[in-house]
Amino acid sequence: MxxxxxxxxxxxxxxxxxxxxxxxxxIIFPRRSLCPHCGCRELEECKLSETGTVLSWTVIxxxxxxxxxxxxxxxxxxxxxxxxxxxxxxxxxxxxxxRVGLRVEATFRRVREDGSSGIIEYGYKFRPIIEEP
Amino acid sequence: MKTSRPxxxxxxxxxxxxxxLKASEISRVWGGCAEPIEEKxxxxxxxxxxxxxxxxxxxxxxxxxxxxxxxxAIYVGTESKPYAVKPCGTIVAEAIGATPHxxxxxxxxxxxxGTEAFxxxxxxxxxGMVKYAMAIGADxxxxxxxxxxxxxxxxxxxxxxxxxxSERTLAYLEGSYSYVTDTPDFWRRxxxxxxxxxxxxTGEPAYFRHIIGAAKGLMAELGYGPEDFxxxxxxxxxxxxxxxxxxxxxxxxxxxKPGLIVPYVGNTYAGSxxxxxAATLDVAEPGxxxxxxxxxxxxxxxxxxxxxxxxxxxxxxxxxxxSAFIARKRYIDYSLYSRMRGKIHL
Numbered sequence: 335m336x337x338x339x340x341x342x343x344x345x346x347x348x349x350x351x352x353x354x355x356x357x358x359x360x361i362i363f364p365r366r367s368l369c370p371h372c373g374c375r376e377l378e379e380c381k382l383s384e385t386g387t388v389l390s391w392t393v394i395x396x397x398x399x400x401x402x403x404x405x406x407x408x409x410x411x412x413x414x415x416x417x418x419x420x421x422x423x424x425x426x427x428x429x430x431x432x433r434v435g436l437r438v439e440a441t442f443r444r445v446r447e448d449g450s451s452g453i454i455e456y457g458y459k460f461r462p463i464i465e466e467p
Numbered sequence: 468m469k470t471s472r473p474x475x476x477x478x479x480x481x482x483x484x485x486x487x488l489k490a491s492e493i494s495r496v497w498g499g500c501a502e503p504i505e506e507k508x509x510x511x512x513x514x515x516x517x518x519x520x521x522x523x524x525x526x527x528x529x530x531x532x533x534x535x536x537x538x539x540a541i542y543v544g545t546e547s548k549p550y551a552v553k554p555c556g557t558i559v560a561e562a563i564g565a566t567p568h569x570x571x572x573x574x575x576x577x578x579x580x581g582t583e584a585f586x587x588x589x590x591x592x593x594x595g596m597v598k599y600a601m602a603i604g605a606d607x608x609x610x611x612x613x614x615x616x617x618x619x620x621x622x623x624x625x626x627x628x629x630x631x632x633s634e635r636t637l638a639y640l641e642g643s644y645s646y647v648t649d650t651p652d653f654w655r656r657x658x659x660x661x662x663x664x665x666x667x668x669t670g671e672p673a674y675f676r677h678i679i680g681a682a683k684g685l686m687a688e689l690g691y692g693p694e695d696f697x698x699x700x701x702x703x704x705x706x707x708x709x710x711x712x713x714x715x716x717x718x719x720x721x722x723x724k725p726g727l728i729v730p731y732v733g734n735t736y737a738g739s740x741x742x743x744x745a746a747t748l749d750v751a752e753p754g755x756x757x758x759x760x761x762x763x764x765x766x767x768x769x770x771x772x773x774x775x776x777x778x779x780x781x782x783x784x785x786x787x788x789x790s791a792f793i794a795r796k797r798y799i800d801y802s803l804y805s806r807m808r809g810k811i812h813l
Binding site: 344349425441443454456459 | 485511512513514515517518521522525549550558561562564784787788790791792794795797
């Protein structure tokens, strides 16, 4: 990812900012120029819920370029508590511990880095919810 | 040092990565026998001082129940900056939604960089320059393989938000004291991956001289003795040093026990004293007085006296205590540790 593109998306990646369709009420992430449900172009920024439930998941053994050092890693489709659906890495969990219905919360991690001299890309990932012992 | 207007802590949060490496596993690999702690926290491959700082900052804001846009200063104390040039403070500020009307920077003073940030935040709040100021101590400390330091160097951090004392603050500051000299007990030159240290020289002329100097200086200034404090937190590079310094200053084991997390977490460097304070605040009652003394090689100590207020009870049991992060763990072996800490070069 180019540095300018990363910079433009910082707000959305760091703080889970999505968009709310003013026409049909759908919550959209990542941001788009029009609502994928009704085609409306009137979209407002909204803060997404930071907790959700795993709908489906897989383990990436052969990752795309830039993610090699993190493999193997879990990627899940998560339904956030506000209804939005988000695709995210799930960390602090072993693949055998993953299950549909697992409750997860947003965390802040390194997502990718441009070699040893380039920019470090940070952003959201999810993890099982931390609770009191 | 006393502030011109009373200052308190309105929120705090800690974060400790979940990976643990047992000291016995390091002994197994390198053949050592003296194990200074039980186990230490190790950052995952996608964690660093910035991600740890963001985690504790978010917990601190949650506990403080404030709008992050009202935070006027964010200082991150660390010696494991992911970038040599580019502040951690700006990334934290952006991640918590405090930008752009905020001052942000990083502090470096070995293990006391976090409490050095305390001093700056307390001054900014007391002067009226900012409403809220956040000080963070966070590190992913480096230790050369087979070095005695490898047993203890660990990862974690804690964040504290300061504001003027009110009924909403969890504890208020009575005074602080800094004690600094040029003592070359531990250092890491630019572009070097691991630090070097003076072995036994790190004890008496370094750790003990500065901690005792700062603690005695503060108690003399405030007119207190060890009997006036319910709890004490001393920088914890291992188990032996804080226990020994507590005894020499006249504090009991009961006083330091709640904040003594090093046996299960390791030395989180700039995060060490702040996490110890957070763990102590987790169990303290209104009216309890806490002495906090950090130590950073190079060298210096910051001492603080805090008195716990009624508002501390409001967050219980809602807010996550340090014990939740200590209990959350998965054990890794030396191979996985080497991978996670970048000790394997392909």
